[in-house]
Amino acid sequence: MTRGQVMFERVYLAGALAFLTLKAVTLLVNAASFPRLRSCPDQTTSDRISILVPARNEAENLRHTLPGLMTQGAFEVLLLDDQSQDQTAQVALQLGATVLKGHALPYGWLGKSWACWQLAAQARGDVLVFTDADVRWHEGALRAVHDTLMRHRADLLTVLPRPEGLTVGARLLTPLVDAVVLSYLPYPLLQSALPLATTANGQVMAFRRSAYLASGGHAKVRGDMLEDTQLARHLKATGGRVVQALGQDWIGVRMYGSYPDSVQGFGKNAVGVHLESRGLLVMLGLWHLMVYTVPWLLLLGGWGWTVVRVVGVLERTVVNVITGRKGPGDLAEGLLGPLTPLFALPAYVMALQPTVSWKGRQYRQQPARLKPFLRVGIHSKEQR
Structure with a gap:
């Protein structure tokens, strides 16, 4: 040598x-x-909680996940059928959800952001909980989410569901979502005032309604492929508090079925x-x-x-x-x-x-604008 x-x-x-x-x-x-969802007593709250599910061709997933959502005790469960080609709307109606018919995708919007924006416009809750159709909510999960949101005085609580039912092929890449967050992003950094030092997971995002609207909501990130993290950055830049948590035993997901x-x-x-x-x-x-x-x-x-x-x-x-x-x-x-x-x-x-x-x-990849997130967000005492 x-x-x-x-x-x-x-x-x-x-x-x-x-x-x-x-x-x-x-x-x-x-x-x-890193915060974890935890068991909390069944307590009454004055907050009306809306669970909002954007769904496109999700009939098979909904048969397994929607029953768990319907038993969480939310003020309302709204599902938007985003022009599905399968039985998404019929399955959701049979399982008791209120189904909204999605409008055609406008120019400049990506599908999920458009679906979520339509859901937010119809929701009546004080807390808006967006969740994907492949996410499993186990008994008591909504109480744990709401308790964590309130306990941390957060304007946005975003949850990493625990992967469930992984096939051998899915194990190759799917768990990397957790690995990236936990091995690259120290929680104290995520809690700093710098908006760029923020991440979010669109599988579960619980907003205070007022903070969601003040940040511009999904309309602000209409063309961003990574709309969840971009939305969290906008909220933080406007003075909102973003908290991340692990789903543990309360919220799971079977995100991808194969390699x-x-x-x-x-x-x-x-x-x-x-x-x-x-x-x-x-x-x-x-x-x-x-x-x-x-x-x-x-x-x-x-x-x-x-x-x-x-x-x-x-x-x-x-x-x-x-x-x-x-x-x-x-x-x-x-x-x-x-x-x-x-x-x-x-x-x-x-x-x-x-x-x-x-x-x-088909979506053309457009670079997101990171410059606004380089400045420090200002948090009020009330938000802290």
């Missing part, structure tokens, strides 16, 4: 160890500080997750290959590379434990760590295309 090769390996190893150490510290911080579904889902959001930068997306994709996959392929020797391999495998397992996933398959999921960057490559390739396809619609 030449002197230059030795130097390169040392720098490579130091970079990998520093990267994994930073992520490990972030995981420890979030294990201690191809995961690729399509991650591909449509990948650019937004990487701060609207395709350059950053490519660099991080290559770096993940270098850290998690290449050390196994090259069989690099020494204690340092052993640490890199072990930590790279344990990382996903630790994430699953924090989110409450402790079954044998969940604990063994870390073994997929070295393979994940390889299986993520098709999603990266899809993200680099000028258009993406979702729910039977």
Whole structure:
């Protein structure tokens, strides 16, 4: 090995160890500080809570998820049928939801934001809870959501549902939603006043109605593919408080049923997750290959590379434990760590295309405007 090769390996190893150490510290911080939904007593509240479900071709999911929503005790459950080609409206009506017929998609809008905006216009609640059709609400979940919203004095509570019923193919990419949030975004940073340091999950977002309207609601993010995080940033920039929480035993999701579904889902959001930068997306994709996959392929020797391999495998397992996933398959999921960057490559390739396809619609990828989120939001004492 030449002197230059030795130097390169040392720098490579130091970079990998520093990267994994930073992520490990972030995981420890979030294990201690990230809010979890918790059981709370059945108590009366003066708040009227509207559960709002945007749905397009979701008949099969609704048969499994809507019954749980209907028993939460909400003031109203509204479902918007977004021009479905299946039995979405009929299934929802049979299960007791109030069904709204969605209007044609206007120019400049993306489907989900348009559906949510129509729902908000019809909702009568003081608290607006947007939730996807594939999310499972277990008994007492709405009480836990409302209690967390009030206890943290939040204007927006966004929840990470716990993945459920994962197939082998879905395990390859789907749990990365939790891994990205918990290993890259320390909760104290998310609670800083900087709007850009904000994330949200559109699967469950509970707003105080007044804060939702003051931020511009989904009309403000009508053309953004990553509308959930963009909306949270707008709310924070206008002085609102955004709180994130883990769903634990209360809220679960079967987001993607297979590996191809995961690729399509991650591909449509990948650019937004990487701060609207395709350059950053490519660099991080290559770096993940270098850290998690290449050390196994090259069989690099020494204690340092052993640490890199072990930590790279344990990382996903630790994430699953924090989110409450402790079954044998969940604990063994870390073994997929070295393979994940390889299986993520098709999603990266899809993200680099000028258009993406979702729910039977074609969207041209438009970069979101991040400049307004670089300034510090101002929180009033009442909001704090």
